[in-house]
Amino acid sequence: MENTLINEQQPSPDILFQAITRRSTDEQMDNENFEVLGDSFLKLAVSMSLYYRHPSADSGLLTATRSKQISNENLYRLAMQRHLKNYLNVNRVIFRGKDANWLPPGYVIDEANLTLKQRYYQQNAKKKAFSDMIEAFIGAFLISSNYTTTIKFIHWLGIDVVPVNEQAYLIAAFTHTSNSANRIADCYERLEFLGDAILEFLVTRHIFVNYNKIITPGRVTDIRQDLLNNDRLAYILVACSFHTKILHNSPELFDEISSYVGNEDFFPKNQSTDQYLNKNLDRWADSTAPKALADVFEALVGAIFIDSGNSLETVWQVIEPLLRKYLDRSISQPNLNPIRSFSEHGGKVIDCRESTDKDGDKPMAVCIVQMLDGAKVEGRGLSKKIAKANACREAMKHQHHNEYLYQSTA
Template identity: 30%
Template sequence: MRLWLARLFGPDRALYAELKKLIGAYPSELEWYKMAFSVPVPFLSREAYLADSYERLEFLGDAVLQLVVTDYIFRHYPHFDEGEMTELRAKVVNTDYLVEVAQRLMLPQFIRSQGPLPKRLDYLADVVEALIGAVYMDLGFDRARYFIVRRIFPLINWARMEATEFNYKGRFLELVQQKQLGQVEFVVQERRRTSRGEVFVVCVRLNGKEISTGTGLRKKEAEQAAARAALRLLSE
């Protein structure tokens, strides 16, 4: 009864109504969503940061999103092998795409911050994942899956995703930065002449250690091949 009154007459009644439109159900615990839309600022204390920042929910939401996308690809692409499924999933959960999702769902209207927002829009991808985490914590996995399938998946052009050439190098560098794995170098190891023309051999070094190599008729092509191999290594 008290929750019903809060939804209709409380100070957060407008937020309750907007979230119902967004996720397809009334929230039970509004604080999860307020946290999901709280962009952290550098000067917060550790206690304040953990209590009022989306990043813990982002961590959770990322895992839920990965699972739901993986399940969808596994069921709808039976002709894909492991590498092809991994590649398609990476395209769907790509930062640039999730930024677009945030904008199309009009999530910026919900965001609150104690300081200026970052100039780069990458944080909007984090907000999408944090919102998924909030739905999961508040209403459970089934509702979080419903939100992803009914609100995010319709925004995906799956055929275009399949056809799009994936930026393995960009994704690898993004992953290294997210996980704070260290310094990355792409080094041309060899250039040799063949009947097809000049071939480049590029290796990826992580903190000075070679972790993968790739070949191509252009340097960029070899870098992409090496980055693809490195991504597979990190996902194992």
């Protein structure tokens, strides 16, 4: 490696071996956990770099640029460019028999036999396997060294990343794009872009550090979806009364927030923040929350990060207490996305269409789903996606109710 990494702490051989090893090898370890950790840190590092390097770029441009840099296609290209492709360990080692692909030291094969040569000298892998290996290398550096060294490694790969303390950032975190009165700070969209990456990494890091031996990469994904979906973050923001700080000039947004906050099923009157944060731990977050609330939560995370001098630890100290109950519950049994849970229980979608609300005044999507037992359930929402989620959620309530009745009478 280049001089920038020669004097830095490097991953040990066993960690590097794990980083290059696919599950298909049937070894005692594989690179999937490293890949999940590296993926989230790469997203964060690139997000930070773009945020600081392009102060006038909007969140849409930042997101598009980030997507290109961290795409599987680009990571595959970097693996080829840095001559890392030959390190990938894909095939299971077979010592004996007609499919043997291992030679003892000192033995050679007849290279004129192309079939034999291919079996011993070549491995077949998809492009994504190489991009996964790159992310696993990043994860390996992260657990073996520190953030700075890992960023240097990312830079060595060929990704341009770079390793403020103003109240204006906090103003921006609560400023909606509709607010024309605020000329001091930007709106929250850029901070939301940064905060999203920070949140994902911090939750992934927490899971990896504390539960690495018992949590699979698939479970990590389930936990992150349970904790960090827009509806969960919106609920936490309102539970902390931060929605009252949002600066905007949008009657539509005002109506949406008022309707959501005024729903006493979610926010009963005269309850504390702690009481709100202890509610519905075993349920997937409701889908009626305005997305702007979740965006503000992520922007607040970005603002805390910048305001604390880029301190991830400070962000976690502030955010972890808000996520703690959900995190503990999700580790033991993550709440699955209702659409996925419904599908896994054998349900199917019968119809999804545009319609109006029950009074016939406002546009509204309607979705009808059918459970395995034939029962049909209807869901409504502002979009087909929300209507589908609501229908699946109600269907799963029906399923759980039937299971409870069965257990009670058994």
